[in-house]
Amino acid sequence: MPSRRRVMAYGALLAGGATLAGCDESAVQQATARLQRRLVLPGSVDGRERLRALVQAATLAPSSHNTQCWRFVLGREQIRIEPDTTRRCPAVDPDDHHLLVSLGCATENLVQAALAHGLMAEPQVGADGRISVALAPTRPRLSSRYTAIVQRQTTRGVFDGRPLPAATWRQLEDAAEAEGVAARLITDTAGLERLLAAVVAGLRTQLSNRAFVDELVRWLRFDAEEAARSGDGLFIGCNGQPSMPPWLARRLVRRFLHADSEARRSAEQLRSSAGVVILASDAAGGPARWVEVGRAFQRLALEATAAGLQLSLLNPPVEVAALRAPLAAAFGLGTLRPDLVVRIGRGARLPDSLRRPLDAVIA
């Protein structure tokens, strides 16, 4: 039975402070995640409430380590999306690439939600990574990408290994099309094995780096109460793993975070996927390019979700700087910087991750 303190922690996340006394923790975690994914009905709100509805959809985007590294400033006909630099991850993301890609994902959700609410959104990225999204009235359009916002999740489970039709891959590649962003599709066994070798090399480098492991452990959430208290981070229940008392898990986790077991998990994940899309962009990079990569990735993710597919990321070979050029060379990407490694397939959904309350991210 959950303690009263635990139920209170979840209760704080629920609208109106209601609690679900008597439910077990993971059930409450899932109920909270479901409530956070109830979008405001388009046409039912206007003014500031409509802008808040767009922000809610934006916050359901993926972010590296689920840091939710964004802040939203509401204007009259504009929303500004700003990086929250207190949520940087300098060990895994020293140049803020992932931070800006995450902002790009949030921007794409906001654009799709705006359209559903009768607003045409035009994002412009400043040199400092701030994104000004101008909003102008248009005919409301309820797209399948919009309805997929609440369904999309990062699914780290094993997929069913079945291939996808060529037409589906074309549809996903079209969704990811963006100026200056390339999408390289890998579905052959030899290609996937070469990619696996790069993922394992990246994992070994990362897991032998104390700063990387310390940072990762800081963002891990070991039980549903810890996940609910912060509303962010990587709850191990979202990977289908059983909860552990956080005080114990934090002492033991470094012993279990082994490159060999992580490599085995990555092999299962990759070999059970229908294929992988590597997104890559101009090596000169910078905020505007990385936000564009995030938008392209999010369109791909929403399109895949709408098609009933699951996806997750295997980014170690793009996060370890020394592995990026060999990865690009191995997959014919020339001088481009590989940005994201996205595996796609059919598989069972896992529990959804949590988000922080709207008022915590609206300035």
Ligand SMILES: Cc1cc2nc3c(=O)[nH]c(=O)nc-3n(C[C@H](O)[C@H](O)[C@H](O)COP(=O)(O)O)c2cc1C
């Ligand atoms: C830029 C970026 C990099 C990410 N890298 C990884 C990764 O290497 N491995 C992984 O399992 N998830 C990765 N993720 C997924 C996040 O962990 C995930 O989005 C977050 O935990 C929230 O969960 P959700 O996507 O299910 O909403 C990444 C997400 C983003 C936006």
